[in-house]
Amino acid sequence: MISADPGIWIAAFFTIAATSYVFRDNPAFKFAEHTFVGCAAGYSVAWNLTQLQRVGLTPMMERGIYTYLIPIVLGLTVYFQYSTEYRWIARYGVAFMMGQGIGMALRAKMREDFIMQLRATVTPLDSALGIVIFILVITGALHFVFTVKRVESEPFRTLTIIGRYGILVALGASFGNTVMTRLGQYQGRMIFLIRDWLGLVA
């Protein structure tokens, strides 16, 4: 039994409009896309203003944490990038954001992306699995060496070629998984259209 819920009908319209783009760009898609960009911007404004009030302003007023003025002022400096003369003031907010962001993103990489990965590979070469991983890691690592001329001559050159083919097989596996991702995502929409909207299936 076809759905009577207006919300489901709106959702069905947007599902079809967003799909139509694949066949040909058309007004329904343009309308859908501008709606999507607009409401995403709209709810992020509402969300962040709510957070600013709950996390920043209320504690500052009620618990007297006036140091919260510092991040608020830093945040406002960013708007000076619109002025040509005082553009440099915006650098204060950006500098704080970049320092905090880069420092946070940088700090664990040595351990988790290098040391721990090395440790996971210095395991006994007593299984076919372990040996293949070992070969792929050392050939793959050589493939990304760009500033050492010695690595471009034998025997390293062959190892780097093996490394590149290993990487291509791995990328193929990743591609295969991406097929499942994208098809699975649209599958969900198809179930919505046939079951929730048209009610052709229980």
Next chain:
Amino acid sequence: MSEILKRPIPLLITFVVGMLMVLEYFFTVPALTATYDTVNTWRVILYACVYLGTINLLLLHGRRVMRRDPGQWYYSAWLIVMIAAYAVLGLVWGVDSMNYRWMIDNVDVPLGATMYASLAFYMASGAYRVMKVRNLGTGLLLLSAFLVIIGNTPLFPATWEGFATIRNTIFDTFVVGSYRAIRFGVGLGGIALGIRTLVGLETGYMGRRE
């Protein structure tokens, strides 16, 4: 004095805050962690003050409406109405209200889900049109993709468990080994970029180097 304010002091802020984050990770020093927690709280509040993306959007589409760009201005006008509606109703009703959930579930979710999902069609035409075995490299890539897709399709492992084993073996060997080699670079390259930024050698984000 104003020259120091323009560049050296912002770079110093980036370095000091960046090093605070790094040192807090390696050393258990209560005062350091307390400062770090405060800076994180400030970062959340600062984030909630910055609406540049929405402002740029309003400027861009506002200009299109003012100029009455043919075939575009009414879409831009609608976009501005959408920003206003979702922003105001989000504050009036509350972003956690059931009314707002209705607006999200019936507009945003179908749009967001379907736009990404429609990439499935590009993958289908891509598979047919451009995924050709042109050389050994693309051949290996396609063979591996083929075996993984078969392993991911319950129809095949249900007939012969070996298909699932082949798929899992490809992941447990090629993907682990090769992506670990790739991850070395992501990690070390990320550290190099991070250090360059903290010491002020990489200031792309501050606009061109004067």
Next chain:
Amino acid sequence: MAIIKSGYVLSFVAFILFAVVMWVYGEYSKRGRVPYVKRLPAFDAMEEAVGRAVEMGRPVVMVPGRGSFTDLFVAQTVAGLTVLNYVAGLCARYGVKLWAPMADHLVIPVARENVRDAYAAEGKLDELDVEETLPYVSGSQFAWASSVIGYYARERPAANIMVGAFWAESMMLAESAGRIGALQIGGTARLYQLPFFAAVCDYTLLGEEIFAASAYMTQDPIVITSLATTDVFRLVGWVIIIVGAILSTVGINVVYQFLSI
């Protein structure tokens, strides 16, 4: 003494060593001894791509990615702009039409300045219209992608070069350009989009190769010292893995313990 957490000592020492090695390479390059950088096949392909455009009398599309300067993909965006600068120079020299769609407000002025410099160096600045060659297409992902795909279908470019940070739109671009038979060179360090470029492009820059390609073009000492430093650590890691794996196979786990301090 500040208590360094157990299991983090080696990482901290390695982190400090990384900064020191980078500083040492920096000092060397200041005295003119910039480290060597490998010439990648995809780099030669760019010359081939512009040559093909001259023969076919069709434009070259160069997409420097959709990243910005303030997000963590700044390095990929800068690499993309370097390749844009190089391709723009070739297009100016051989009188080929270039089209480079823009997606980020902060990147536009820098990209246009780069291309102006490239055309000026070839003495062809008068032939350049930055508004048309580097148009701001859109900030939103799918609107941007549909405009680029529209350009491929209309202009049928001879070559499509995509280097920089890409997201889900990479498959759309690669598929559409492949459909019209353009010679494709793709490169990104965003791992999730790498499979599409590798599957569809004629030449692919895998992950960090985009940094090596841009470093080769500019010989920028700052980027090259970074590459050289990461190579030092990669090769040290290479030796550790070989020694460690062999020793642990015969039951000596000293390397594993060393990596755990």
Next chain:
Amino acid sequence: MSLWDKLEAVPNWVLYILVLLAMAYPIFRPLGLPIVVGGPSQEAYKAVDATPEGTYAVFHIAYGAGGKPTLQPAAVAMSHHLFEKNLKVIYFCDNAVDLANIWGIFDEVSPDTRYGKEYGSDYVVLSLTGPFLTQAAVVLSNLLETIPTDARGQSLKGMPMFQGYTETEDINIVCQLTTSGDISEGWVYQAVSRYERRLVGGWLSMMTSSMIPYYQAGQIQGFIDGSKGAADYEVLTNKPGEAVKITDILSLTQVVYLLFIIIGNVGYFGKKYMGGGK
């Protein structure tokens, strides 16, 4: 036009109609194929199962609209498991779509009626903002100080589940479901590396390749590999639902996909070697 040219000239809209039909048909006639549960899903299940009763679990919902069709079923199955284990669950998100997704999870799981759980005593929903790595640090180490209220504006310190709550130590496991690489990798840097908590990952299957080195190195306990992992977890928790349905249907769609690759290449090689070379 030779046979090979015909094979290579199928227009796109025909391909798309075939894909749509292949997706629609099994919805009417489910194939009902058995699910072969993968290793990583089993490890994820075991990790949650080994969590001591009464400890805290952080559950990060970050798949938005794009990931909802394939990952929301995993969130539902995992929520059933967390409540069955009598854990105190801290749900958190950083946008309105994921908050709507969390309300959707509670509609299906109904923790109050089915498990006798009470909001504020057994589970809570937080809405945060800021760069992700900062959010993770706040949730794991400085929650009550930084975030005064929950998603509905109620005070956290007043809630029974936060009486005597000690930051970080009380959190036994972090579960996350996301479509963003920065978040899946970010959790390794924060939850595993900085705060040494157990981590169960969950993402779109296209992200598995770049995350699997962390799993093989033991940094991640187990993970949900897209809709396939979600179906596995539904089977493991004995709650078959949307994911089992999607994976069943995917069988036919992916077979059609394989045919496209084959036909495309047959046409390509036919033309190249049999006649009318390119």
